[in-house]
Amino acid sequence: MNEQQGSSGPAKHHVPDYRYHTLVVTVENKSGVLARLAALFSRRGFNIESLAVAPTDDERFSRVTVVVDLESAPLEQIIKQLDKLVNVVNIRELHPGHAVERELMIVTVAAGPDRRDELVEQLDRAGGKVLSVGADAMMLSLVGPPIRIDEFEELLGQYGIIELQRTGRVALANLDEND
Amino acid sequence: MKMDGGQALIRALELEGVDVMFGLPGGAILPVYDPIIDSSIRHILVRHEQGAGHMAEGYAHATGRPGVAMVTSGPGATNIVTPLCDAHLDSVPMVVITGQVPYAAIGTDAFQECDTTGITQSVTKHNFLVSEAQDIPRTIKEAFHIATTGRPGPVLVDIPKDIVDPDNPRSALEWTDDVEMDLPGYSPRTEVDPAAIAAAADLIRAAERPVLYVGGGILKARAAEALKELAELTGIHVVTTLMARGAFPDSHDLCLGMPGMHGNFTAVTAMQESDLLIALGARFDDRVTGRLDGFAQGAKIIHVDIDAAELGKVRRPDVAILGDCRVAIEALVSDLSSNGVGGADRGAWRSRVSGWQERFPLSYEQAQAGDALKPQMVIERLRDATPDDTIVASGVGQHQMWASQYWSFEHPYTWINSGGLGTMGFSIPAAIGAKAGCPDKMVWAVDGDGCFQMTAQELVTATVEKIPIKVALLNNSYLGMVRQWQEMFYDERYSEVFLSKDVPDYKGWAESMGCVAMRVDSPEEVDAAIAKANEVDDRPVVIDFRVTAAEKVYPMVPSGASNSELVVPPSQQDQPR
Structure with a gap:
């Protein structure tokens, strides 16, 4: 399975949205349910681009935001x-362009004192935050639409990324899309 | 009422109407075997857990009720994985109970521990690991509900030992008769969309070359009667897939028989040339379609299935009807009765179909005096010497195809085989399960010698439990279907397909297991042996038919070829198509 929780490699080139699609899957909050989802994707040869899971306001259910690769199926x-999974209660398709999508990235970037101002200026423009400053590195965070995160990640390449973690995207339908 | 988990489990099975279950005890499931002594349920002790699973399947195929098997943890559970997968692919309703190590020991690699729910996730419709004794009655109810509704399938319930062991306080529970299911994500839909029915009826009225393509879903939906009504009302020909043999009588004028890789010429070609395929509970399996882009290219598709994921999975339908097959067919019949069956001219089509039937009947070369026994002839004689409602259970391979081709199925639920998974060794345990569920019917297993050696030990079960099945062993000393492929596609280079001419001694082996056994070498002995077998009703019978290895299953669509490239038997190869 080509399953990635966010991305920890070099910045990807942005791919057209039509190839990826966001599904919001409400599942029973029981042990083993995530394994069932993952096994289904593996068994049927469906590729996952990103996956985010957390309990909902109703403790019986969890909400899974999964970005699927439509080239695989x-x-x-x-x-x-x-x-068909018995533990899946509801599936909602979020059409590209009709949902608010966000992703969080935290990243440690090589940046000595001579490059910090420049980096902070770029971070400010992107709307990110400085989490921590070390002797030769800074830890930053940025929340935004996945495409903005992609762009910023690429920009950080010139400084040198020491460690990076993205959450995978979460999404809600636009207000006017809600029934 | 106070109870322990083991008692509650057996009580819950009784409440589901279970009359027979198949199993084999062991350490982790031991506490559940104690209350079986006091239960109304008949437990059939198998010799291998795979046998228990296939027996449960055979029981379900024959009776329509869910089959039940119970085995222990670890190897007991892994041995029943094949039957679970088999039932999953053929949509057989089955509930399997597995013992598990005590809940607190899970994950410690305890003795006979395995991750049963993890292993069986992809081969079950659903599975459960029960953590509390109090959850047992509800889980059993949910398991039967899931196994038997929607698209049926196998459900596994894994039961840790501590919650059923009366010596453990964790096994105590308060029994109540009215437990409620809690399945917020499960609501199979049976009713059909009237607009889709109307659109389908319009396509049927307009079609000049329609074919009813009938799959196993018809049997699961108990829709054979409705199907006959639809076929007779519209005069549309019917093909019955390997999973649907018996769903429409083979003797009926409109029946074209089995399509697919070893289907008969008319069934295969009628589908290829059709302008409308009405797929009822069928799933466009590769063994039916052949090369997909060459399959029935001129046909529109009406696809009825209770599993939404089948609609459009392989072939995009022009009209998709989600729901129960019987409900859908009855709705179609109602529409076509009220609004007419249409005036499309099907005369030319009917004469083409009957022309194919005349030129390309199923056939094999009859044995001449002194020739070896032909397997097809054994099937024909067996068919003619047994009652119409005889249940036939087959293994997998050439004998399976010949049984499906040369038997004449007149009633639903008389043909039991492993279609999707193709599980060798299926027939003997499946026949035992069918006979346990239908003790008044004659049950014949048609088996091959490769298959027989995989599950023959269950004949001990049949003898000891007094389940008198009969076995027609078509013994050609080879893994015959693989041999056929090597002959046709690997330049007759035979690799690891010869079993043995003289070991085992099948007659002696069968007798040692308590069966009446016979060996038949020549065509002249066939009828007498079958007649003798049919008279035995107190123990199993095995007839070792020594048949020629030279026979091949025809027709055949070579793997990867289009159905239009169907290879007919040599005697028909000069006929104009």
């Missing part, structure tokens, strides 16, 4: 197979 088949 048609969206309809992915949804129908997911729906």
Whole structure:
């Protein structure tokens, strides 16, 4: 399975949105349910681009935001197979452009005193925060749409990324999209 | 009422109407075997857990009720993985109970521990690991509900020992008769969309070359009667897939028989040339379609299935109908009765179909005097010497195809085989399960010698438990289907397919297991042996039919070829298509 929780490698080139699709899957909050989802994706040859899981306001359920790669399988088949899992309560498709999508990145960047001002200026423009400053490095965080995170990650390449973690995207439907 | 978990488990099974279960005890499931002594449920002690699983499947195929098997943890559980996968692929309702090490020991690599729910996740419709005794009654109810509704399938319930062991306080529970299921994510849909029915009826009215493509879902939906009504109302021909043999009588004028890789010429070609395939509970399996881009290219598709994921999975339907097959067929019948069956001219099509039937019947070369016994002839004689409602259970390979081809199925639920998974060794335990569920019917297992050697020990079970099945062993000393492929596609280079001419001694082996056994070498002996077997009703019978290894299953669509490239038997190769 080409499953990635966020991205820890070098910045990816942005790929057109139509290849990826965001599904919000409400599942029963029981042990083993995430394994069932992951096993289904593996068994059917569906690729996951990113995956984020957390309990909802109702403790019986968890909300899974999964970005699927439509080159591996048609969206309809992915949804129908997911729906067959007994622990899957609801699946909502978030159309590209009709949802607010966010991702959090925390990153440690090589930046000695001579490059810090420049880095902080770029970080400010992107809306990020400085979390910690060391002798030769800074730890930063940035929240934003995944495409902005991609861009900023690429920009950080010139400084040297020491360690990086992205959460994978979470999403909510636009206000006017909610029933 | 106070109870322990083991008592509650057996009580819950009784409440589900379980009358027979198949299993083999061991350490972790031991406490559940004690209350079985006091239960109304008949437990059949198998010789290998795989046997328990296939027996439960055979029982379910024959009766329509869920089959139940119970085994211990670790190797008991892993031995039943094959039957679970088999039932999953053929949508067989089955509930398997497995013992598990005590809850607190899970994850410690305890003796006979394995991750049963993890291992079986992808081969079950659903599975449960029960952590508290109090959850046992509800979980059993949920397991049966899931196994038997929607698209049926196997459900496994893993039970840690401590919650069923009366000596452990964790096994105590308060029994109540009215437990409620808690399945917020499970609501199979059976009713059908009227607009889709209307659209399908319009396609049927307009079609000039329609074919009803009938799969195993018809049997699961108990829809054979409705299907007959639809076929007769519209005059549309029917093909019955390997999983649907018996869903429509082979003797019916509209029946074209089995399609697919070893289907008969007319069934395969009618589908290829059709302008409308009405797929009912069928899933466009590769063994039916052949090379997909060459399959029925001119046909529109109506696809009825209770599993939404089947609609469009392989072939995009023009009209998709989600729901129960029987409900859908009845709705179609109602529409076509009220609004007419249409005036499309199907005369030319009917004469093409009957022309194919005349030129390309199923056939093999009859043995001449002194020739070796032909396997097809054994099937024909067996068919003619047994009652119409005889249940036939087959293994997997050439004998399976010949049984499906040369038997004449007149009733639903008389043909039991392993279609999707193709599990060798299926027939003997499946036949035992079928006979346990239908003791008044004659049950014949049609088996091959490769298959027989995989599960023959269950004949001991059949003898001891007094389940008198009969076995027609088509013994050609080879793994015959693999041999056929090597002959046709690997330049007759035979690699690891010859078993042995003289070991084992099948007659002696069968007798040692308590069976009546016979060996038949020549065509002249066939009828007498079958007649003798049919008279035995107090123990199993095995007839070792020594058949020629030279026979191949025809017709055949070579793997990866289009169905239009169907290879017919040599005697028909000069016929115009």
